Amino acid sequence: MSIADKLHDVRETIRAASLRSGRAGDAVRLVLVTKTIEPERVREAIRAGQTDLGENKVQEGRRKAEALAGEPVRWAMIGHLQSNKVKDVLRFAGEVQSLDRLSLARALEKRLQFLGRGLDVLVQVNTSNEASKFGLAPADVPGFLKELTAFDALRPKGFMTLARFTPDEEEVRRCFRILRQIRDHALRDAPQGEVLSELSMGMSGDYGIAIEEGATVVRVGQAVFGPRALPDSHYWPGAPGTEAADRTR
Template structure:
C-alpha cells in the first residue's frame, strides 16, 4: 500500500510542478510519520525517502535512536522550551519556531552542543485560534531579533493551513506566505535566507506547490488514515 501511495503522491507532485513551471527537484517531500510504527517508516525509507516529520519530541528522539542516521528528522509540531535540549542535535530542521523565547532556548542549547540549528518561523496566516504561529505583521520584527542569536540559521517560513476538503480554498494562504518570504528576502538580513517555504499537507500540497512550496508535509497520503502505536 505504501509504495502505491508514494507513487501517487510523487505523480501529483510532478504534475503540480509542471503546472507551475517548476523543476521537480525544487520540492522536498517530507513523510509525516507521527504515530506510525518503525516498520512503516522503514518501508518508506526503502522507497528512497529520507525526510521524515514528527510532531512530538519524545517520538522523534525514540525513532532517531532506532532508525538509520541518514534520515533527516523535521520537527513540525509545537516545541516547548524545556524540551529543546532533547532534539537540538537530532532535528535536521525545526519548522515551528513561533516566539523569541523559544528561539533563545534553541540558540542556548545549540551553543552548548556546538551545533547550528536550522529553523523556520511558523506563521499563522489564517489566524486560526487553535493553531500556533505568529501573525503576518509579527514575522519581520521577530526575524530581526532572532537573526542576532548565535548558532541559529533562519531558513524560511512555515504555515499550517486550515483543514479543508478542497485544497483550492487554501490557495490565498499559500500565496500570502510566498509573498511574505519574498518581501523578507529583499531585506537582506544577516543570517536569514528564505530558501524554505514549508506549506501544504495531504489535502492541499498540490496547490501549495503551485504557489511556491519547497517542502510539503504528507502523512495520510503516504501512510493511510489509521493511527498506529509505535513499535
C-alpha cells in the same frame, strides 16, 4: 498498494504540480510525516528512497529516531515545540519548522551553543489568523526576523504555515499566498535576505495546491501511510477531530 507504491504516487503528484507551477520536477522537497507510524513501516519508506522525515511530538520522534538509528535520514520537528523540550528535540532533529517565539529561539540557541552546532529553522506564521493555531501574526514577522540576527546558531531558511481546515479551496490558497508574499518581502527586506527561500506548506489533502502556490517543502503522511487511528486534534490544537480535518498530514 504498498508504502513504496504510494510514495511513488505522491512523488509523481509533486513532480506534476511543480511542472504546472513552472518549476523543475524536483524543485519541491517531501517531508514524510511519520506521526503514529511504527518504525518498521517507516523503514519501508526509507527503503523506497525517502530521506526526510517529520515528527509532531518530541518524545515520539526521539523514540522513533533511536529505533531507526543508522538509517540515512534527516528528521524535522514540525509540531509545536515547548522550550523545555529543546534538549530532547536536538537529540534527533536537524531542522525545526515551528519556530514561533523569541523564548524558543533563546532556548534553542543556548543548547546549540553548548553542543557546538547549528540548526536550520523555519519561522511558523499563522496565516489563517486562528486563535487556536500557533505561529506569528504576519505583521510580526519582519520584527521577529530582525531579532533572530542575535542568534548565531540558528539558521533561518524560510517559513512554515498550516492553512485553514476547510474544504474551501480559495481560502486554502489565500493562506498559502499570504506566506508566499511574506517570503517574497523577506527576500528583499529582511537582514537574512536571499537565504529565506523555503516555504513549507501543504499536507496530504492540499499539497498539490500548495505547490501551485509556491511551496518548496510539503509535509505529507496519510497519503503514504493511510488514515490514522487518532484525529489531528490529538496533535494540532484547534483541528476538528473529524475525518475531513484529518486530511492534514
